[in-house]
Amino acid sequence: MPTSMKMTDELWQAIIHNDSAYDGRFYYGVRTTGIFCRPSCKSKNPNIEHVNLFENAEQAVADSFRPCKRCKPDNMRLPDEEWVQQLIQLIEERYEEPLTLQVLADTIHASPYHLHRMFKRIQGETPLEYIQKIRLREARRILSEPSHLTVSEIAKRVGFPNSAYFATLFHKKTGMTPSDYRNNTPKAAETGTEAANNKEV
Numbered sequence: 001m002p003t004s005m006k007m008t009d010e011l012w013q014a015i016i017h018n019d020s021a022y023d024g025r026f027y028y029g030v031r032t033t034g035i036f037c038r039p040s041c042k043s044k045n046p047n048i049e050h051v052n053l054f055e056n057a058e059q060a061v062a063d064s065f066r067p068c069k070r071c072k073p074d075n076m077r078l079p080d081e082e083w084v085q086q087l088i089q090l091i092e093e094r095y096e097e098p099l100t101l102q103v104l105a106d107t108i109h110a111s112p113y114h115l116h117r118m119f120k121r122i123q124g125e126t127p128l129e130y131i132q133k134i135r136l137r138e139a140r141r142i143l144s145e146p147s148h149l150t151v152s153e154i155a156k157r158v159g160f161p162n163s164a165y166f167a168t169l170f171h172k173k174t175g176m177t178p179s180d181y182r183n184n185t186p187k188a189a190e191t192g193t194e195a196a197n198n199k200e201v
């Protein structure tokens, strides 16, 4: 790793107080998001355990960090397409969590408003529409496999805490209720008697 700077109390104070006097003197990357910032960045305070320090922006880039969209270190900018790809990857990995526009925006250090517009322009649908699409895709996958899960358990598992809402949305998008979908889908891997007992809801 090309990081040569050690965290000191002075640098940490500069980060948490967004101290612009330190801009240009160092940069910090947050390993959980893969994004690096100037000290003055107004983004959420990182967990100190996840911070890497860099003397310059090139070091951060060499260490695979991406420039923050909000504070644009060294005026580096990533094409919006790359941000959207990053968001899509995040959604694919974390669709079962309560992902809100704010959570996504915090992750790439953008405002929710900007994120919404950028995603819609490039992807043709809003981030929330995209999340619902992925959740429904996963629900269909689980419903088409033999399992003992109830529909509300499946709803929760794919990120819909409210199973009535899940059932409504599912019906709207597929024309079937989740139970009908389950009963009408040929099971790819019907194994033994276990699969036969999934009549509930």
Ligand SMILES: [Zn+2]
Pocket: 036, 037, 038, 041, 042, 043, 068, 069, 070, 071, 072, 109
């Ligand atoms: Zn930043």
